[in-house]
Amino acid sequence: MRILVTGGAGFVGSHLIDRLMEQGNEVLCLDNFYTGTKANIQKWFNNPYFELIRHDITEPIRLEVDQIYHLACPASPIHYQFNPVKTTKVNVMGTLNMLGLAKRVKARFLLASTSEVYGDPDVHPQPEEYRGNVNCIGLRSCYDEGKRVAETLAFDYYREHKLEIRVARIFNTYGPRMLENDGRVVSNFIAQALRGIPLTVYGDGSQTRSFCYVSDLVEGLMRLMNNDYVGPVNLGNPGEYTILELAKTIQEMVNPEAELVYKPLPEDDPKQRQPDITKAKQYLDWQPTIPLRDGLRMTIEDFRQRICH
Helix, strand or coil, X not given: CEEEEECCXXXXXXXXXXXXXXXXXXXXXXXXXXXXXXXXXXXXXXXXCEEEEECCCCCCCCCCCCEEEECCCCCCHHXXXXXXXXXXXXXXXXXXXXXXXXXXXXXXXXXXXXXHHHECCCCCCECCCCCCECCCCCCCHHHXXXXXXXXXXXXXXXXXXXXXXXXXXXXXXXXXXXXXXXCCHHHHHHHHHHHCCCEEEECCCCCEXXXXXXXXXXXXXXXXXXXXXXXXXXXXXXXXXXXXXXXXXXXXXXXXXXXXXXXXXXXXXXXXCCECCHHHHHHHCCCCCXXXXXXXXXXXXXXXXXXXX
């Protein structure tokens, strides 16, 4: 199969490409390197089945492909808030361009949406039917609302043009190749602990997140793409941890001497985040397999090689 991965040089995209290449597919990686890096996909550069295209998806492109995994979008608050208008453009114009491409060549299209479409949820855990509680003019809304519009566009193409779509709502994901400066909690804590600086906990640390190891997420994305279920479907780990628990776990695993410091909560930071994965289990026969400590061990090792060498 000829498969396009937008944002393929990024954290999740590059792990997905590894799996697709190992299966013997022909893979096109599309990336503008805003947050992706060539190092993530370097091992495939000389492979005749791999092609790297440097391109910004807010501009149209013509390609011949069978499937499109649409992952391109800065996904951490630091990156998507740095240029919020660009983030909205990627989600709206970029998604329109990729849906147009899928329609032209009759490709199946998978949208990597996000748990952020639920905003700061007042329903817990969050099922796919929940319509969310999003501040549409807040600092995070370029991403939250951008992804909500991307879902709208995907379903409009599905209804109007009979396009084959799949929609995944991705919850917090972690693992090797995360950017150490992306401002996400796992990478923050690991990088701080390795550097021997205090671990920054926002608020009192009682807010919760659910952490899914990247290989589990990639398996879920591939099962969704090659399944008859359209979605949207939550992909994440239903294990729920407070931020303080996570900080103490990483502190203990990396540097027990490291201090914890507390800072005010950012605006619109969700208090609870936990996926209801009933549909993923039912339709995709999918659930996460990697326990948090095992995933953290592999992630810490990857960060140690990058930071300490």
